[in-house]
Amino acid sequence: MTAISDFFTFIGERWSVLSFLAYQHMSLVVQSLLLATLLALVLGVLATQTNWGVTVAQTFSAVGLTIPSYALLGLLVGIVSIGVLPSVIVLVFFGFLPILRNVVVGLRGVDPALIESARGMGMGRMATLVRLEIPLAWPVIMTGVRVSAQMLMGVAAIAAFALGPGLGGYIFSGISRMGGANATNSVVAGTLGIILLAIILDVVLNLLTRLTTSKGIARV
Template sequence: MIQCLLLATVIGVLVGIAVYRSPAGSAIATALSSTILTIPSFALLGLLIPILGLGVPPTVIALTMYSLLPIVRNTIVGLGAVDPAVTDAARGIGMSRLRVLTRVELVLAWPSILTGMRVSTQMAMGILAIAAYAKGPGLGNLIFSGLSRVGSPTAIPQALTGTVLIVILALILDGIYVLIGRLTTSKGIR
């Protein structure tokens, strides 16, 4: 799951950087990543399984695709919210366009990008449970295994264990994002 979020972050931030100055490009990037979310996760996995087979590959692609929208959108919003006077001042002291982007704009947009990553993580946790149908990894296997044994004395505890573990993992990951935000965002931006 972490590799899916890292991949979605790299793709989402690069797309956001490429289009944030263009209203049409921003609208197209947001619309395309929004369209992915309209496809039910079972249907997307059903489309990917004949191409990639069962297991990890369809799960990774589906989770990466579903994680894109919040990251793309928050990157565009964060970069668009940077005060033009700040970037003009950076250019005025001789910074190149690339240095302005990496040293000023991305630093100021970082809290917004991190928020997009947090939202993507929480969305991906729910979809990861469904990925068990594609023989993908995750705690969804516990849930579906328990549900397949309905009527047995271990069915409900097994499904409940998988559900509780997913919630705990989601909370731990969210706490890690909060910690990363505190460590990587300057006090002046917070």
């Protein structure tokens, strides 16, 4: 009970700092996720135009996820220095991969007969893509976005290695002082904060998916 009491005292004394770091963490993840989603949509659409493009996209997304985020961040630090920039690059890269895979899967899963029917009604390539293919593939695409968001919450913590913003700094600080005063509280506070942010973001994305999915698709 004493440990729990000390932990809540620790949180209360540092609430303003923790809440600001939580805001930074969420902001970093959301902005990187938006960039990754836009990039994945554009490249995913281009990739699905040919069979070899689909193969390249799927292979790249699978191989890319095997790269250790810590190693990639360390490499970027040597190229672009420390701070926000390497953190954003790493998050966009890893966020891009699962979304790209789901964009390809979603678009390739659209019934070709529906596309041909749309073309027969006089719809152009862009109109068919925007009004038919993407809406039909949207639930699959958003699943990729949600998976990416959860992954980026953890990757953003590692970004503290490059002095990136967010709660990761509290975790690294606690680990470096392990055995010292409040070291464990620092690690636990940072970890629980990231878990809470991940839950909040997933709820928001789930609600966004429901609101932006066509009612006809949602009932299927």
